[in-house]
Amino acid sequence: MEITISSQVKDPERIRQRRAEIVRAAVGLFAEKGFHRTTTREIAQASGLSTGALYEYVASKEDVLFLVCRHIHHTILQQLKASLAVEGPAVQRLRQSIQAFIGVMDSMQDEVLLIYQESKSLPSPFLHEVLRQESEITQVFDNLLHEGIRDGSLRTSPKNVPLLAHDIVVAGQMWAFRRWALNTMDFADFAASQTERLMEACGS
Amino acid sequence: MEITISSQVKDPERIRQRRAEIVRAAVGLFAEKGFHRTTTREIAQASGLSTGALYEYVASKEDVLFLVCRHIHHTILQQLKASLAVEGPAVQRLRQSIQAFIGVMDSMQDEVLLIYQESKSLPSPFLHEVLRQESEITQVFDNLLHEGIRDGSLRTSPKNVPLLAHDIVVAGQMWAFRRWALNTMDFADFAASQTERLMEACGS
DNA sequence: GAGAAGTGACCGAGCGCTCAGTCAGTAAAG
């Protein structure tokens, strides 16, 4: 069910490396100018390829956007899941994950904004895959919340869990998509305040 | 300091009517296909004008986007401020406004999404004006919170107020920009849950 | 009141240009 982007090039390792370069270049360009104002020539040049060579690794400009979005979500999810590898009651691991997540949002502001603003330009199957990945992030918190209710460390009803999970994700992401208004605020303050507020909302 | 869009047409009332048509048409098109995939021909046709006539009322495609964004914010602010015209302690008016705001977000899902996804395409002075309008919305809640602290109906510190105001706005807007994930949920449930959670966070 | 002159909103073909994607040819590797 994993979507694969076809390539003219045979060597899988070469594909992996070149596409990593393409994604790295495209993230910068898309974040700066947006998807539509970025040309395929610019992407090619910034990844050290010619126009033609770029099209050996992707079939369309939309493919590039999809690779970018997938990479971003993959990175976020990887870092988020790493933060789960601690012992203790669910409430403690929840706090840990919220802090970790907000930290990731801080380090990936451009990327988060990019997904909010440009994912609409993805062809439908790509968009669905990207939204599925986004759900995976929410699901991490969903699971933690249910665990906390089960082990008694969180006092809230299971029927609140789905929305609470979304609230956590959005509370973290807003540091990225509302930085134009929040940049008067210190990041450490933001992270601490949001974490406390969310933990309380979760019944900690 | 209000930004004015110049027009070749002399009659101000005619400008008002035609631009209202242009905005109405453009909101639909931008929401459906996005700013960049919508052509000026489509905007003209959907507003009952020819390509040339459209350019009697705006100087560029970006002008249309700005008129659209300004109109959306104006509508939101108007409805939000209408909800303030009640008596009682601040805590009660806060609850009223939060509920009203979430209701507006529900009725303007496409429009809210549009601003999130397309405002990036605005030329800098237009973007600043749009962000200023967005701040005005946050400011409504900011003021209410301060009032509530002053009259003793809210138990929270003034230093939390700015972030709380943003949390309220974002908690409402997420109904629009995450509907792909939230549409399994009943709107009434969403509105009730978010209102309770936010009121508690505000120290009610 | 009839005709002439002027006004301003509107029309839409088309200009100038951009840009995603192609393909004939080159280079390198084995």
Add this chain to the structure above:
DNA sequence: CTTTACTGACTGAGCGCTCGGTCACTTCTC
């Protein structure tokens, strides 16, 4: 020699915006 990766000039569709022209309506002239 064959295969694979790469090159970059080229194509053609599409788009924002323009501009010469039209026409309904108003104002002026006698």
